[in-house]
Amino acid sequence: MSNNPLHSQGPTFTPGHRKPDIASEARLIEIRREAESKGRVSAPGVRVPGAPFPMASPETGYYGIPLLKQPQWKWEVPVYFFVGGAAGSAAVIGAVANLTGADAKIAREARYIAAGGAALSSALLISDLGRPERFLAMLRVFKKQSPMSVGAWILAAFGTVSGAAAFAQFANDKLDLRPVRILGNIAETMSAAFGLPFSNYTGVLIGSTVIPVWNHNIATLPLHFGMSGLNSAVSILELLGNEDSRALNLLGIGACSMETYEGYHLELRRDPRVNEPLKHGANGWITRLGGVLSGPLPLVLRLIAGSSGSSRSRKLRRTAAWSSITGSMLTRIGWVRAGHASARDWRLPLGLPEQKREAPLQSKEEFPRMRATGD
Amino acid sequence: MSATRPTTAFLTDSTLCIGCKACEVACKEWNHVADDGLNWTGFSYDNTGAVGHSTWRHVKFVEAPPELGMGGNAPDVASWVFSSDVCKHCELAGCLEACPTGSIVRTEFGTVYVQPDVCNGCSYCVVSCPFGVVQRNEKDGRAFKCTFCYDRQKEGLTPACAKACPTESIKFGEINDLRLRAQERVRELHGRGMDDAKIYDPTHTNVDGLHAFFIVRGDERAYNLPPNPVAPTAYVEVGWRSSAVAAGMLLAGSLLAFLGAGRR
Numbered sequence: 157m158s159n160n161p162l163h164s165q166g167p168t169f170t171p172g173h174r175k176p177d178i179a180s181e182a183r184l185i186e187i188r189r190e191a192e193s194k195g196r197v198s199a200p201g202v203r204v205p206g207a208p209f210p211m212a213s214p215e216t217g218y219y220g221i222p223l224l225k226q227p228q229w230k231w232e233v234p235v236y237f238f239v240g241g242a243a244g245s246a247a248v249i250g251a252v253a254n255l256t257g258a259d260a261k262i263a264r265e266a267r268y269i270a271a272g273g274a275a276l277s278s279a280l281l282i283s284d285l286g287r288p289e290r291f292l293a294m295l296r297v298f299k300k301q302s303p304m305s306v307g308a309w310i311l312a313a314f315g316t317v318s319g320a321a322a323f324a325q326f327a328n329d330k331l332d333l334r335p336v337r338i339l340g341n342i343a344e345t346m347s348a349a350f351g352l353p354f355s356n357y358t359g360v361l362i363g364s365t366v367i368p369v370w371n372h373n374i375a376t377l378p379l380h381f382g383m384s385g386l387n388s389a390v391s392i393l394e395l396l397g398n399e400d401s402r403a404l405n406l407l408g409i410g411a412c413s414m415e416t417y418e419g420y421h422l423e424l425r426r427d428p429r430v431n432e433p434l435k436h437g438a439n440g441w442i443t444r445l446g447g448v449l450s451g452p453l454p455l456v457l458r459l460i461a462g463s464s465g466s467s468r469s470r471k472l473r474r475t476a477a478w479s480s481i482t483g484s485m486l487t488r489i490g491w492v493r494a495g496h497a498s499a500r501d502w503r504l505p506l507g508l509p510e511q512k513r514e515a516p517l518q519s520k521e522e523f524p525r526m527r528a529t530g531d
Numbered sequence: 532m533s534a535t536r537p538t539t540a541f542l543t544d545s546t547l548c549i550g551c552k553a554c555e556v557a558c559k560e561w562n563h564v565a566d567d568g569l570n571w572t573g574f575s576y577d578n579t580g581a582v583g584h585s586t587w588r589h590v591k592f593v594e595a596p597p598e599l600g601m602g603g604n605a606p607d608v609a610s611w612v613f614s615s616d617v618c619k620h621c622e623l624a625g626c627l628e629a630c631p632t633g634s635i636v637r638t639e640f641g642t643v644y645v646q647p648d649v650c651n652g653c654s655y656c657v658v659s660c661p662f663g664v665v666q667r668n669e670k671d672g673r674a675f676k677c678t679f680c681y682d683r684q685k686e687g688l689t690p691a692c693a694k695a696c697p698t699e700s701i702k703f704g705e706i707n708d709l710r711l712r713a714q715e716r717v718r719e720l721h722g723r724g725m726d727d728a729k730i731y732d733p734t735h736t737n738v739d740g741l742h743a744f745f746i747v748r749g750d751e752r753a754y755n756l757p758p759n760p761v762a763p764t765a766y767v768e769v770g771w772r773s774s775a776v777a778a779g780m781l782l783a784g785s786l787l788a789f790l791g792a793g794r795r
Contacts, residue, residue: 212575212593218755219574221581224663228654245781252785259789286672290651297633301764303771304655305631352778359777360770364763365658366625374766375773382777386784403792410784495658505661506752507759 215509217502224366226499227492232284234488236277237358240311241385241484242392243273244355247318249389249407251348254341258403263344264325265396269389270347271322274315281311303361310357314350317343355389356382362495368505369498370491372430380418381488387411387450388484391477399470399477405458408476412455415483419447430504433497434490443490450483538641539684540706541693541743542713543615545593545754546720546728547700550613554588555579557695562587562678565668575611581755582616584666587677588692589616593753612747614754615692615701618643618664618677620742625762626676629659641706641742642679650674661738661760679742706742716746736761 180202191197212218250266253259282288294308324340327333359378362370370377390408398404422434423444434443454476461472498504558564567585572578575592582589593612624643627635634649635656645656645665652672656665665676680690688694693703702709713730720728731751732744738760747754 212591212753212755213595214750214752217752218591218593219572219577221574221755222663223755223757225583225657225660225666227658228667228669248781249785252782252789256786256789258792285652290653290672293632293634293649293651294653296649297631299628299631299633301767302629302631302655303767304629304653308631352781353774355781356774356777360767360774361655362658363770364629364766365655366661366663366761366763367658370658371763371766374770378770378774379777379780382774382781386781401792403788406788406792407784410780410788414780499658502755505757505760506755507757508752 217506217508220502222500222502223505224499226496227365227367229492230284232280234492235485236280236284237381237488237492238385238388238485239273239280240277240358241355241381241488242388243270243277243318244314244351244353245382245386245389246270246273246393247314247321247344247347247351248355249386249393249404251344251351253403254344259398259401262393262398262401262404264329265393265398266389267318267322267325267340267344267347269392270314270318270351274311274318277311278315303357303364307354307357307361310350310354314347314354317350318347321347355385362491365495366505367495367498368430368501369433369494372428376418376421377491379414383411383414383418384450384484384487387415387454387480391454391480394473394477395481399473400466402462405462405473408473408480409455409458409462412451412458412476412480415447416451416455419444419451422447429510430498433494433501437497439490439493439497442486442493446483446486446488446490448483449479450487454480454483536639537705538707539679539703539742540620540641540709541617541679541690542702542704542709542746543617543743544700544702544713544716544746545612545614546716546725546746546748547698548590548613548615549698549700550576550590550592550611551697552579552590553695553697554615554692554701555586555590557691558588558677561680561683561691564675582618582664582677584668584675587617587675590614591616591754595749595753612754613700614745614747615696616755617692617743618679619662619738619744620677620679621662621760621762622739622741623737623762623764625659625661625738625764626656626665628762628764629655631655638679638681638684640679640681640684642681642684643742644678644681645674645676647673647675659763661757661762710744713744713746720746731756733758733760735759737765738762 183202187197246266247270250263254263282291285291295312298309299305321340321343324336324343328336328340356378359381363374363377365371390404390411394404433439457472457476461469464472564587565585570578572580575594577592579586579589591614595610595612620642627643631653632649632651634646636644636646638644650673652667654667654674656674657667665674667674683690689703693701717728717730725748727749728746730744731747732741734740736759751758
């Protein structure tokens, strides 16, 4: 027998299984009557069998107070995940379209999407940090072990070169000059090079944290976010009037297939306790809806569009594009929300045994004091 | 002053703690940490709850079933174990590794320190601490945690909490010296029949030991101490590998699509 004071002796206590005790209840009624008639009570109260109940134990943790802190990012961050994913992918698509000489219109618009997306990304991050100069603090050092540091540098580099590429495009449209074209192509190639990691690094960013649902899925998150970003970049380009590009439809089919596989994998294969926040409650439905809208639904629409007449095909592809964009955004929101729920789950980091849902200590609500802090 | 400073540490001995919360008060007073309201949690006498941006020391109240002969308890009264929690100042600190600004540094005392003038409030450290210690002050925008009284240590003073502790439950000293004292203390407790006393100082994960270790009784999970804390740097490599695969698919897919579909 172990000497642990917390479980070796005394009555075993299981939260949520306190049975009403008739003797105690009867005594309590007596005491209440006494209080009513005399105005005061002289007898002591009742002691419930097994009391006092230890609420901190290897079975229950520490009063169910979550060990981990919840992410403190604001709404800007999931939006940034979406915008960054689309901008990075657009830079790659545009550079390939231009350098293979396949599609000048896509190349031109992709440059603007990349530059606009990078600018919007910076704005979103600055808004989350609170003051513009705070973003500059990110560029004091480079730390390869910190995905946040690597990501900030990628964003800075990507923003610079895609801005240059977009400016070159603008200048080239006004006056057709060879040096401008060459410089623009160089900037575009560099923008694609940085766009490759920029489109999916946010998966590494949230995967390399202590939040159980995020780090458990680290091996697939960057791929998932990358494909989601590709899907939305393709969709944005299509909505800008490229619904007849076969190449974009093929890319879209590829991205949607990957997203469908990820959805299938998440829904049917991976079923450990850690993934619960992705599957249960309101967040389960957000993730699921996001998965359907960015995976199987646009996949079917795109496949039909591929073998349809041109006007019908355009309509189908526009629908697929809107569906993909909405799905990608919902996917990011779902993952971020799941991270919050996962941090509130006090059982996971402590490796506590599972208990029935009617346990008195629910971590659904944030611990009360945490709400009051920051005043 | 000599150029090399001794690596310092905290040993918090829960078997000596009386739950007076003098450490919490001393810490707040010395460091001018903001008041965070009078809130009743209903969890024993612990109305602090957890360490955070405005709480750098936190006394835990672990209620245990009655145990005869220990601490003179009556047979039907729960026994109490108190333990003062603090930033663990990990040997491999998740927050320090994650900090993109270089605001979080390892000091000459081996402790982990957030430089408030550099912190930009990205809050990545918040999700990188396996002990849930560091937190962003939403009003201020920056992250805060125990400084290990860096200012006091620089002047050769004992950190405020250890100084204020009336029972020397919080011991401060050179790290190897304290580790030895912890082992001695555990042997002594075992000799007195507290066979479940042990040192909480995880060295089996990548956290690789703490600069603030604890003597606890029984299962550390009752104290909200994780049995297997992992600094998230462990996941970074797998993440970038997946990122590289995704980037490869994006590039190859674009090339195939545009070359395959031909000119428009």
